[in-house]
Amino acid sequence: MQRKIFIWDIPVRLFHWLLVAAIAYSWYAMEILEDLNQHFIAGYCALTLVLFRIVWGFVGTHYARFTNFIYPLSEVVSYFRNPSGKARKQYLGHNPAGGLSVLALLAFILIQVSTGLFSTDDYYFGPLYGLVSSATASTITEIHHLNFDIITVLIALHVAAIVFYRVVKKEKLIGAMFTGGKLAKGEVQKPITSSKLILAAIIIGFCASGVYLLSNASIDSEESSAEYDFY
Secondary structure, eight states, rough: OOOEESSOHHHHHHHHHHHHHHHHHHHHHHHHOOHHHHHHHHHHHHHHHHHHHHHHHHSSGGGGGGTOOOOOOOHHHHHHHTSSSSSSSHHEEEEEEHHHHHHHHHHHHHHHHHTTOOOOSSSSSSSTTGGGGGHHHHHHHHHHHHHHHHHHHHHOOOOHHHHHHHHHHOOHHHHHHHHHHHEEEOOOOOOOOOOOOOHHHHHHOOOOHHHHHHHOOOOOOOSSOOOOOOO
């Protein structure tokens, strides 16, 4: 017998789709609009979201916590050996592959937005550019560009995995990220009872405030004293 239970809280679902929008618009602003100011704003939004998700991974609802989808190495290896077979147990939240995907994306997006704070194209400067030498800033900018290629590959793998689970394992992962519900099979699974919206609002407020202050940092350098405003 199957029943749909609530596993993904509202903050996690909003985080997921807002991060998709922030990354997409960041690329669009840079490659299509050629507007670095808009590119930086999208980056600040992505940084706020990632910081929120990291905190939420410790204090959020059950299935959103890192402890729920960071598995022992032996279990990860076992899962990858037979990902399409019948699992010994149902992973109602992120399975071992999905957990690694989340961690990798969070890590590389954090690297992307962090390096962007120090980057330059000789005309525009990140808010923390003045903390490093021009040579170091150029190296960080190269890392910023190369890292986006890695993120692109991770996103492609993420989408491929979603297709695989939909076609082979008949799991509708995208639908769950919209509705928050997922079918539970066999053994009893506990749904979350609240999205902790007040706590989430407090955390996102602190994260946004911190990023706002960072984006308006005024750090002089020999090359430029330029700063990027959040608005």
